[in-house]
Amino acid sequence: MTSHPVTGPQVTTPSGTTPPPRPRGRGKNVRWGIVVLCFGGLAVNYLDRSTLSVALPAMSKDLHIGPETQGFVLSAFFLTYAICQLPAGALLDKYGVKRVFALGAIWWSLATIGMGLVRGVGSLVGARMLLGAGEAGGYPAAAKAVSRWFPRRERTLANSVWDNGARVGTAIALPLVTALVSAFHWRIAFVVCGLLGFLWIFAWWRLYHEPADHPRLSDEEREYIEAGGARVEETPADQGDAPKVRWRDLFRYRTVWGMMLGFFCLNYVIYFFITWFPSYLVDERGFDLLSLGFFGTVPGLVAIVGSLLGGYTADRLLRKGWSITKVRKTCLISGTLCSSVIALAVVVPTASGALALLSLSYASLTFSTASVASLPADVAPSAGHVASLAGIQNFASNVAGVLGPIVTGFLLAASGGSYLVPLLVSGALSVVGALTYAFVIKRVEPLPVRA
Structure with missing residues (x-):
């Protein structure tokens, strides 16, 4: 096979060798x-x-x-x-x-x-x-x-x-x-x-x-x-040496619990935008139906850009030679920490300022979700555990999806309709998520097989 020159930083594969260049051209x-x-x-x-x-x-x-x-x-x-x-x-x-x-x-x-x-x-x-x-x-x-x-x-x-x-x-x-x-x-x-x-x-x-x-x-x-x-998937010849980890044993790993808690915190804030965000603009900032229909789409559009930017940034850093642990932690911690600006939306005096902070918060969350979705493949002990870990991680995130809107509703009722406490709670959970990714997950690498 003809060898190909590799330009740019010398990124190595998991086996320690230099990977082949990216295929270019039609059909590749x-x-x-x-x-x-x-x-x-x-x-x-x-x-x-x-x-x-x-x-x-x-x-x-x-x-x-x-x-x-x-x-x-x-x-x-x-x-x-x-x-x-x-x-x-x-x-x-x-x-x-x-x-x-x-x-x-x-x-x-x-x-x-x-x-x-x-x-x-x-x-x-x-x-x-x-x-x-x-x-x-x-x-x-x-x-x-x-x-x-x-x-x-x-x-x-x-x-x-x-x-x-x-x-x-x-x-x-x-x-x-x-x-x-x-x-x-x-x-x-x-x-x-x-x-x-x-x-x-x-x-x-x-x-x-x-x-x-x-x-x-x-x-x-x-x-x-x-x-x-x-x-x-491992070939039949390799399966004898493939890691043997039962599904229930995945819950014995600190990394898995870090993935669950981190995604729980992140998704709790995301569900504010999916459920209570329109009501916030109407009740707290006085938006009418026409303004809501126009300006209410802004955070969602910015979030799409944030997600693509998160994916591009992580892959760019990997190609520059950063370790997978450093890349994932950088994107996860910075994104969740920056999303905590949602708590400041209740104190800025103008509706435009609040909308800008909320858009930044949502985009920061989606900046991190690209790396969240990659974690199961990064840490799975074998290829046969990737979807299982993704399901476990997403289970925790959707528990937040169930609880988040309910908790926000109770906090609104208890405070007479003020969004101060609900948004402070969301901002605090963003910080908790950042701390989880920083300290609960130590290294982003395939989980070791335990006896």
Whole structure:
């Protein structure tokens, strides 16, 4: 095989050798097509879960759903979504990304269509819980696919790309579902969004292959992926020496608990933007509906840029020769620490100043999420543990998703509607998250096998 010159800093592979150069030219970037597929899956995933939020005003009139019941209906999703993260990760490691991600998408698409057929609160809650169970595999599936398809020095940017599918899907839901409800009926909106899931399933089943058997993957790109530290499954010849760690034993590691606590703190703050942020702008800053529709999108757009910047920065530092521990800690600590400026939003006098601080906070959070999504592949004791760790980490983050909106509501009620205490709590948890990544996680490396 002809050798290729390598320019720039001499980055080494996990085995200590200099990696082959990045493939260039047509047909030598198949791995980025895989990321686009994962991006589409997460976009549909978040579109389907957001459909109810947009259609609920029209549904509540037909199904006689009172305000006291609407919150319960919305939160039912997160109960099964959080719990099912744990088995979803284990199933992905056991049966593979292609089959489990496709089955999960079929499940959640049918549940979305089912919400268009409900006749009352009971059936709606049931369909919403089924949706949460089906969508639980999306995050760990995308994380595992990227771990298999990308060398370590490109993995963070790739994770930031598919992670932004969540923000794009949520953004698309508002105009799409509103148009469908206005032109037809809220039941049609659920059916159309559910059918979009089947379009993605068709594309996923036809186009996704593992690196070992992808028909369009060149030898040059395959060598680049594998030599760069992609977490491919061990061959039968290697399995005798592969780490043997049971799923439940993953909870014995300090690093895993650090990953869980850190993501819990980070996601607690993110869920403020997903749930209470519009109410904050209206109640605390006096925004009207028109202003909310325009300015309320600003933090989300800035967050997309923050996520891509986080992925680019981490991979850039890796290519410059920084250790994986130093890169991950730098991005995780700086992002979560900077997000604590959310606490200052309540003391600045102007609405524009508050919006700027909130946008900075959200972008700082997404700056870190690119590295958070890479941690399971970084620390997994074997390739067969990546999705399991992603599911465990995401379980903890969605516990924060369940508790965060509830705690904020209680704090608002106790303080007479003031956002001072809720935002101070969010800022404090950002600092706790930074300290967790700094001191609880000592080194970012494959977990050692314990007797």
